[in-house]
Amino acid sequence: MNEFQPKIVAFCCYFCAYSAADLAGSMRLQYPPTVRMIEQPCSGRIDIQLILQAFEDGADGVYVAGCLEGDCHFLKGNFRAKLRVGQAKKVLDDVGIGGERVEMYNLSGSMGPRFAEVAHEMHERIKNLGPSPLNKTAASAPLPAAAGSE
Amino acid sequence: MIVAEQKSFDEISKMVESFDKVLILGCNECVTVCLAGGEKEVGVLATSLRLLRKQGDRPITTLEETVTRQCEWEYLDQIEKLAEEADCIISMACGVGVQYVAERFPDKWVIPALDTKCAGGSVKHGQWEERCGMCGECILHKTGGICPVARCSKRILNGPCGGSQNGKCEVKDVDCIWDQIYKRMMALGRMDQLLEIEPEKNWSKARDGGPRKLVREDVMIG
Numbered sequence: 001m002n003e004f005q006p007k008i009v010a011f012c013c014y015f016c017a018y019s020a021a022d023l024a025g026s027m028r029l030q031y032p033p034t035v036r037m038i039e040q041p042c043s044g045r046i047d048i049q050l051i052l053q054a055f056e057d058g059a060d061g062v063y064v065a066g067c068l069e070g071d072c073h074f075l076k077g078n079f080r081a082k083l084r085v086g087q088a089k090k091v092l093d094d095v096g097i098g099g100e101r102v103e104m105y106n107l108s109g110s111m112g113p114r115f116a117e118v119a120h121e122m123h124e125r126i127k128n129l130g131p132s133p134l135n136k137t138a139a140s141a142p143l144p145a146a147a148g149s150e
Numbered sequence: 151m152i153v154a155e156q157k158s159f160d161e162i163s164k165m166v167e168s169f170d171k172v173l174i175l176g177c178n179e180c181v182t183v184c185l186a187g188g189e190k191e192v193g194v195l196a197t198s199l200r201l202l203r204k205q206g207d208r209p210i211t212t213l214e215e216t217v218t219r220q221c222e223w224e225y226l227d228q229i230e231k232l233a234e235e236a237d238c239i240i241s242m243a244c245g246v247g248v249q250y251v252a253e254r255f256p257d258k259w260v261i262p263a264l265d266t267k268c269a270g271g272s273v274k275h276g277q278w279e280e281r282c283g284m285c286g287e288c289i290l291h292k293t294g295g296i297c298p299v300a301r302c303s304k305r306i307l308n309g310p311c312g313g314s315q316n317g318k319c320e321v322k323d324v325d326c327i328w329d330q331i332y333k334r335m336m337a338l339g340r341m342d343q344l345l346e347i348e349p350e351k352n353w354s355k356a357r358d359g360g361p362r363k364l365v366r367e368d369v370m371i372g
Contacts (some may be wrong), residue, residue: 049190052197056204094159095202133205148335 006060006126007135008035010119011050012144015073016109017065023112026107031119032124043067043079043104051088061126062088063064065118071108078106098135101126112145151272152244153185153278154264157267162195165200165261166240170208172199173236174263175251176216177243184278187242189216195242195263220247226254232283233258238287269300286355286362292343294334299351301327307348 012018012074024031038063040046043066052060063117064085066078082104089099107114155163166172174217175191182188196212203210209363213232217225220243233239241248244266252260268280283300290297291306303321309328313320317329335341353359 033214047190049193049197051204052194056201057196091159095198096205097201135338 002118004021004127004131006034006098006123006124006131007058008032008061009054009059010035010037010064010122011040011043011046011062012066013070013073014041015041015069015079016071016107016111017043017105017115020065020111020115021109023110024115025112027112029112030118031116031135034125042077043081044074044101046081046084047086048088048091048148051085051102052091054098055092055132055134057100058132058135060065060132061101061103061122063105063118063122065105065107065115068091068108091137100133101129119122124128151183152246153184153268153270153280154181154244154266155184156186156191156195156242156264157262159198162240162261162263163199165257166210166238169210169259170234171211171213171237173215173229173239173256174199175211175239175241175243176214177220177241178218179221181243181247181264182216184272185276187244189335192216193243195240200202203285211307221250221253223250226250230255233329250364272371284356285351285353286313286359287352289348292304292339294338295330296330296334298327302328305350324325325340353365 010017010019018037021037040043043064046064051062064081066081067073069078072078083104085104088102092102093099103125104120162193164167167325174196176182176189176192178188185191185194186301192214194276199203199210200212213236215229215232217229219225220241233255236258238261239251239255240261240263241251242263245262248260248262251313252258267278269284270278270280273279280300282297285299289299297306298309301324303319303324304311306328309331310326314326317326318324332344335344351355355357
């Protein structure tokens with residue numbers, strides 16, 4: 001039986017979460033390979049359409065990682081991102097995918113361990129929720145014989 | 151500008167449940183400015199509908215377009231081919247745009263995605279307020295540029311009423327606009343103007359007189 005491995009998209013701010021991921025790597029910290037990172041110039045670049053598009057293209061979960069509140073390189077980008085993630089939660093609830101599949105995190109560039117922790121946290125959350133309703137059909141379909149994993 | 155607000159997604163999705171290919175039509179004027187029916191909102195609504203319908207056994211195809219203005223024939227002429235392709239058109243314009251689309255494409259079912267609210271403006275990001283009551287006969291020169299027709303809950307022309315308390319309206323949680331008018335007239339040194347009693351307004355020039363129509367022969371062509 002193949003265990004469900006979620007696809008998670010992480011929109012990471014260049015000034016914090018992306019650097020934190022670098023640090024996590026330098027520190028040899030393990031975090032789930034289910035997280036796919038997308039670098040952004042600021043978490044304020046996030047837009048509800050980007051989040052929805054990620055789900056449409058097969059993501060089971062999405063999170064946005066921006067700087068600590070008050071520390072945004074562009075002053076207010078992370079506050080704006082927070083509002084947009086809130087809006088995305090509402091739309092995802094409306095369309096039946098579930099707002100709990102998207103989350104906003106704040107961390108600084110020096111928080112490598114926290115980056116790994118967030119990745120684990122989101123991985124666990126999405127794993128418990130199961131595949132996105134859009135991926136359920138695909139997940140229940142039998143996998144090709146060669147595609148074996150633990 | 152005309153201020154509008156998107157209907158609930160649930161309401162919109164129910165209105166399109168019997169259609170498989172829809173044209174979602176935005177408008178680049180007022181509803182773009184009030185963040186209700188511009189290019190971006192068209193994209194979000196289209197994606198939301200696709201996400202919803204993909205979960206069932208009846209996926210939906212969305213065509214997306216945003217025209218300069220939905221309330222002018224020439225811009226609707228540009229989307230004739232797109233409209234032909236679609237089973238129905240979801241108009242993300244104000245009520246005017248929706249009706250123009252319905253009239254321009256008589257064989258298409260047209261669905262309004264917005265609730266048109268008022269003629270107003272943005273007072274800050276994310277907040278819009280009514281400013282004009284479209285009464286057909288402007289009296290702003292008598293009230294210091296503040297409109298009691300649109301902004302007084304009772305449309306009183308000789309205000310304030312007895313319900314004005316500490317600068318607030320008794321009907322709803324808004325400023326008493328007559329309080330504002332008095333303060334402004336005082337600041338401008340024109341309090342004497344407020345002593346003049348404003349006679350009853352000719353409401354037949356407003357919507358109460360039936361649908362309004364303007365004709366200007368001097369600008370007609372052809």
